[in-house]
Amino acid sequence: MTKDIAAFKAADDKAAAESLDKIKKDNSGIFMTVCEGAKSAGTGPLAGVPIALSDNISTKDIETTCASKIMKGYVPPFSGKAAEDLEKAGAVIVGKTNMTEFGILGAASTIGPVKNPHDQNRKGGPSGSAAAIAAGIVPAAVCSDAGGLLRVSASFCGTTAFKPSYGAISRFGLIYYTGSLDQIGVTAASISDVVTVTEILSGNDKRDTTSLPDKINYTEKIKSGDKPLDGFKIGIPEEFLEGVSADVMKTFEEAVSTFEKLGATCQKFSLKTxxxxxxxxxxxxxxxxxxxxxxxxxxxxxxxxxxxxxxxxxxxxxxxxxxxxxxxxxxxxxxxxxxxxxxxxxxxxxxxxLIIDEFESVFKEYDLLISPTTKDVAPVIDGACSGGCDEEFSAYSAAIAGVDLAGLPAAAVPCGFVGDLPTSLQIVGGYLKDANVIAAAEAFEKATDFVKFPEAK
Structure with a gap:
């Protein structure tokens, strides 16, 4: 069962040891590497809390392969800023999560696919980060989000994920395959835990030329009361709904009703690009x-x-x-x-x-955009696709691709279930309007109970 950061903190020194033991016993393809002997390196806000990193974030003296044979045996001589920041905050990096090769969707990992903790016959997504949360191994994971690597995985496993505005988190030490599209994000069981880790990772880094000069305030728009989203105008791009399965669309429509009950005004419109x-x-x-x-x-x-x-x-x-x-x-x-x-x-x-220009124009009228994160629930692992899929490109949704192209902040938030399988809502804000995304995710999460996972099969 999924646990939050507070639950792992309550376990004190046993938390990391228990996580390491679970990783060693796991046969679901969630982890590429177990960090033997990992211990807390500080007394910060994450002291003693086990955290996982995707296998393309450099970790000093720990093999980092990007799930590719061509990187087998590569041990970085330094840690990326994400790893540095986590260790300064006292976190224990217990393992490197599985991923598609170099984060390219459709490519096979050297150890095969990630199995979904909700149903071992289905995929846990292109990254093991969300599955590690859903399986209760760690309370939070930090992951590359190229092509929706993180958000898609969160959607399939029912966790909350957040990718901030481009440049908010340093990519120093991230082994990316697409420089202008990839960012680092965070997934956890709740938006509050996601924000806790995101704030630790955020800030200017002179080693990364794309790093923003100022740190973003992620929580300034959060409000309490019955109508915490009063005054928010939310747009729903009709094109982002194309091809979405009937079951997922039903949970999305229910989510729209929830936003309206929280005080927001929701309206469909056409996004031409x-x-x-x-x-x-x-x-x-x-x-x-x-x-x-x-x-x-x-x-x-x-x-x-x-x-x-x-x-x-x-x-x-x-x-x-x-x-x-x-x-x-x-x-x-x-x-x-x-x-x-x-x-x-x-x-x-x-x-x-032109796409960026249209987004800028749209966000002059709307505070947020929402859509299903993925078109359907987690797919079945079949024989032909056991190690990935022999396909050239991703086809999850234009919503995922558009957000990456414009470098916008986006959260994937659980919004229901189809049977035992979770569905997810994507909340998108204007550039540097990360606080709007967090406020909406926080309000929606408090109004629902979708972060309560069913027992893993």
Whole structure:
């Protein structure tokens, strides 16, 4: 059963030991690495609390593989800022969670898929971060959120997740495959725990050129009373509802009614650039991945395939990439070639500007946008997809892609169940309007009981 940070604190010194024991016994593919002998390094707000990190956040002296064979054996000589901040706050980093290879949705992890704690026959998402919360192993996890890696996992497992505005959390030490789209986020059982960890991670970092100069106040808009969202105007992009299953749509419509009872005004509207969001996201991600992943060639990082000459060594080593990652890199290289650059990559960058401009215009009228986080509940793990899915791109929703393109703050909040499987609501705010997202998530959570998980099967 899921437990919050307070429950783990109450266990004192036993909390980390119990988490480590659960990780060792786990056979659900949630963790890539167990951090043997992990102990508290401080007396801060997370003193003694076990926390998990995704396997693409650098941890000094702890193997960090991005769930890829080409990174097997890589032990960073330094920790990323996220790991540093957690340890300064007293947290115990007990393990590195499983993920799709380099965070690319559809790519297979070297250890197979994450099994959902609610139903072992279903996926726990492209990251093990949310499953670690739902299984009660840790109270919070920090994870990369490229392509919705974190939010989709939270949706499938019924946890709360939050990705702040682009630049709010330093990416120093994050091994990302798409520089302009990836961010670090937090998942936990409740929005209050998410905020606790997010505030620890936030702040300027001179080592990250995208880092915001000032720290965001995440809780300034939270209000109490029967109508905590009075005055909030919430938009529902009609395009973000396309393809959503009937069962998920039912829970979403009930969520809309809850927001209205909390004082908000909800209204559907058309987001004209939505139809381009997924394609633009995938083209930009492919182009950036071809550049970001070029350095993995056996020269500096990970294993090296020995060969008679340098060219064969490079080719052999890069064959360690999984098939989906290799195709993503090759497509990216083609898109960046002179003959294709203007027609595809540059056109996508121009369209991205139009998407950002429309979001800015929309947020002059609405305080927030809401939509289902994913189109359906967690999918079944079938034989053909046991280690991932042999597909090129994500297809969760334009809502996920659009938020990444514009660098907007977004929360995935549990909003119901289809049988025993959780569904999720995505709440999106304007850039640097993170406080609006947190206020809405807090009010919705208090008005519902969806953070109470059923017993894991």
């Amino acid at each position: 939505a139809k381009y969001m997924q394609a633009v996201h995938d083209i930009i991600a492919a182009g950036e991945s071809s550049a970001m992943l070029a350095k993995y060639d056996g020269t500096r990082f990970g294993p090296r395939v020995e060969a008679d000459n340098w060219h064969e060594m490079i080719a052999g080593t890069r064959a360690l990439f999984g098939p989906v990652v290799r195709r993503r890199i090759m497509l990216g290289i083609r898109l960046l070639m002179a003959a294709q650059y203007n027609d595809y990559y540059m056109k996508s960058m121009q369209t991205r500007t």
